[in-house]
Amino acid sequence: MTADLAPWIIAGMPFPVLLIDRTERVLAMNSSATQLFGVAGAGRHYITVLRQPALLDCVEEALRLRQARKVRFLTTEVTREATYEVVASPLGPDGGAGVVVVFTDVTEREQMGQIRRDFVANVSHELKTPLTALLGFIETLQGPARDDAAARARFLEIMGREAKRMNRLVSDLLSLSRVEADERVRPDARLDVAALVRSSVQTLRPIAIDSGVELTHEGADAPVHVLGDSDQLTQVFQNLIENGIKYGASGGSVLVRMTQSERELAFRGPGVRIDVIDRGEGFDPVHIPRLTERFYRVDSHRSREMGGTGLGLAIVKHIVNRHRGRFRIESIEGKGSTFTVFLPVN
Template sequence: MPNEAFLREFLAAMPDPALLVGRDERLVGANPAAEALLGAGIAGRHQAFVLRHPEILTAIAEAWAGRRSEARHVIPRASHEVIHRMTAAKVGDFVLCTFQDLTDRERMDQMRRDFVANVSHELRTPLTSVLGFIETLRGPAREDAAARDRFLAIMQTEAERMVRLVRDLLNLSRVETKERQRPTDRHDVTLLIRSAAHSLRPQAETARVKLDLQGFDQPIEIAVDPDQITQVATNLIENAIKYGGADKVVTARLAVEEGPRRPLLRFAVTDQGEGIESHHLPRLAERFYRVDSHRSREKGGTGLGLAIVKHIAHRHGGKLVIESEIGRGSTFTLLLPMG
């Protein structure tokens, strides 16, 4: 059988957290990964003081009986829980405990569950409304022309909302599919963004918003996906028009600046709206996250626009930066490397 010295060397070579428990229920050894997880200097301490979870202590007891067993090990953190699957197995006169990190996997599973629940909720609300109006039109309002026109207008609004949601879901799926494929063809970003802004001028005029373009006088060619850059410009400018407030100015600026390692393309859209409280800013690019759900739905928002922008930025090796101040408006900036 391997001796204690060999087992300690074996522990040190393991990349995952691992420790040995002796028959006196004290930790014989722990590798650096285990000390990083459970604390430095844990060797020699009693298992109950280091591994406080009853489920884990039970798994170790079962391992002494010759049964390989598993248990969940959860450590609360400020932002999230750190979750490991602990496996205990008897090795000679010791029990070997190894810890497999499941944190990212479980967070992804939770994100998928939340995503399905959000999509279901977003679709169920307009569908319920449309079905209710159909039932009314086939019954009490069958002969009421005024009610029929009013209900049909609402049904059209709800149907258009579902179309926008499905469109954005498809766009998000396409962006995520290509996120690891960096674009290689070079295009004039100035022309792409200016064209997107021009197509939104009628919407700006209807909302009584002045659209001011700055820095669009010179062509700037870099490797981008033209459809996605157009989508970024459309999403950011359209949001600024919707939430910037009537009789205000929305400014879109395009510039090249020096970055820490290479020149950066900076595309910034600034509105003069109410601003966004600071605690919302880190979550604005999450799927379906809204500062004001009712207002967003009234404006035709799906809660996916900024998530799409963020993924497009990542695909191009860049990032989305959001800044806002209550009472002074917000700035949404796309930063892309020029190389």
């Protein structure tokens, strides 16, 4: 490879590439490499361009041993932290003509791997707690409480509650998996979202009454048609209303309000907005950016006591995304919370 051809060959490559000759000077580097290191290094010694010790060692060994070397390179770019897999490969028949250094961006792959590891850790933690409780009660019933009818009844009640909690967790995990699998497939069934809102309110009114909460709805009288999945949108509304009843019960009321706009800013066209408003304790808005993460809770202990799995809002987010909608959360400590779903109108 001649010096005249080298820049032309690497210029079109979509990832950072450097050519270093046998004198340890940069023969050529493409625009991606120039942007990555913030310097045009042609003609300069590679040490003054790369600077990072791990990269320098990688190139030095490839030049000296005439063997390919690999290293990971972490850097902070303007908008993100990036991870590169760097390979320095010898050039020429005998490997003595220099090295080519190729940077492959593996940031997304690393992030997905971390997400999977976090997910497994979270699921294991969520299942371990009720399983530990069940095992403890089983051992007690098999031993000291074998003939204690009162203790047996009390323990069986708790075991039933923990088993139901695990069942809810598994059900939500399966639901989340199905929603994520279908997220890129837009639903095409035409349905009346107002009817779904009314049905969800009616379904959950007995729970609201038992909790001492007044559950009302506004604006869901006339039909409003959207393209959607009836089961999934029902799941969204019931999830948000049930959360309002559970966590906003101290306010004594939950309002489900639906409004239609001919020009909704979220879509630059007609849309419908469904607000679920409670007057409960609310929470610090600092939590809002993370509320739709899987297993994230404002109050972990309280959420588990109420049977929450930490997956409900993550499911809501993915369903709303599938419907090309928007999901917004607002809250003020001591004044309540508002969960809003925006959907484009057909």
